[in-house]
Amino acid sequence: MTDTLESQAGEVLLEVDHVTLRFGGVVALNDVDFHIKKGEILGLIGPNGAGKTTCFNAMTGVYRPTEGEIRFDGQQISGRKPHHITALGIARTFQNIRLFPEMTALENVMVGTDARHKTSVLGALFKVWPRVRVDDVDLPRNRVKRAFSQTFGVSRHYAEERAGRRVAMGLLRFVGVADRANELAKNLPYGYQRRLEIARAMATEPKLLCLDEPAAGFNPAEKEELMGLIRKIRDRGLTVLLIEHDMRLVMGVTDRIVVLEFGTKIADGVPSEVARNPKVIAAYLGEPDDAA
Numbered sequence: 001m002t003d004t005l006e007s008q009a010g011e012v013l014l015e016v017d018h019v020t021l022r023f024g025g026v027v028a029l030n031d032v033d034f035h036i037k038k039g040e041i042l043g044l045i046g047p048n049g050a051g052k053t054t055c056f057n058a059m060t061g062v063y064r065p066t067e068g069e070i071r072f073d074g075q076q077i078s079g080r081k082p083h084h085i086t087a088l089g090i091a092r093t094f095q096n097i098r099l100f101p102e103m104t105a106l107e108n109v110m111v112g113t114d115a116r117h118k119t120s121v122l123g124a125l126f127k128v129w130p131r132v133r134v135d136d137v138d139l140p141r142n143r144v145k146r147a148f149s150q151t152f153g154v155s156r157h158y159a160e161e162r163a164g165r166r167v168a169m170g171l172l173r174f175v176g177v178a179d180r181a182n183e184l185a186k187n188l189p190y191g192y193q194r195r196l197e198i199a200r201a202m203a204t205e206p207k208l209l210c211l212d213e214p215a216a217g218f219n220p221a222e223k224e225e226l227m228g229l230i231r232k233i234r235d236r237g238l239t240v241l242l243i244e245h246d247m248r249l250v251m252g253v254t255d256r257i258v259v260l261e262f263g264t265k266i267a268d269g270v271p272s273e274v275a276r277n278p279k280v281i282a283a284y285l286g287e288p289d290d291a292a
């Protein structure tokens with residue numbers, strides 16, 4: 001652990017403060033209260049429909065809590081727009097993969113780095129230019145493009161695009177997708193798409209990375225690899241919130257686990273405590289609490 005991480009350890013990064021979220025008559029989150037500390041890998045588990053994804057949606061500005069507050073790095077974020085929350089440092093992946101299917105792996109990650117760029121509007125305009133590929137910086141079309149940009153005083157866009165490409169390639173290497181950087185996202189194998197989503201989320205330079213069932217559909221070897229990747233992400237200084245159904249994976253990689261059932265928090269503790277908790281066992285076995 002670095003000095004910085006050690007000095008950060010124990011500081012609260014995100015607080016979900018008595019959050020209730022209703023959809024009409026459905027109470028998706030019921031007075032949910034938990035926090036995440038800097039440098040932690042926190043598991044968020046619970047049966048189907050327990051409110052896990054809704055919790056991510058509330059944290060990332062997709063939904064505004066009906067009651068309660070969410071604070072991140074000392075700031076109130078509940079009800080703020082998703083792009084503000086991304087800029088503050090929360091990134092997520094989706095339970096159902098959401099990539100730009102007609103863009104390459106590299107371009108998908110560069111979209112993430114764009115969230116940090118000052119010239120991203122120009123960047124968006126320049127997306128109509130020829131497809132970005134690795135190692136094509138000196139192609140004639142790029143010289144033309146660069147000359148055009150400089151003429152119009154937008155050379156910063158160029159510097160940012162080059163930096164973005166470097167960062168994106170680094171992230172593709174980090175998640176193990178670099179060998180397919182130039183392939184369209186839609187043509188990548190499923191496991192690559194899942195890891196590409198993680199790289200794209202990391203490209204926004206988050207402090208907190210929220211992963212919604214990143215191992216769904218993985219075989220045991222892929223799950224093992226993913227556990228290694230999650231640890232590496234934390235070792236880079238990120239805090240991780242992980243929704244996952246695979247108990248072996250959750251127990252093996254998290255520092256602490258919060259359990260939801262029907263929108264209510266029923267447990268919060270280290271994996272060994274949570275695994276022994278009768279309420280958790282009942283929730284997973286589908287038995288009423290008082291049947292034990």
Ligand SMILES: Nc1ncnc2c1ncn2[C@@H]1O[C@H](COP(=O)(O)OP(=O)(O)OP(=O)(O)O)[C@@H](O)[C@H]1O
Pocket residue numbers: 023026027028046047048049050051052053054055095
């Ligand atoms: N937009 C919405 N409109 C109405 N109800 C919703 C909406 N989003 C979620 N819900 C409801 O909120 C509850 C919690 O759903 P959520 O998707 O958060 O569960 P989950 O824990 O992520 O489940 P899973 O493990 O199946 O992904 C469910 O009853 C769901 O039907």
Ligand SMILES: [Mg+2]
Pocket residue numbers: 052053054095
């Ligand atoms: Mg879900």
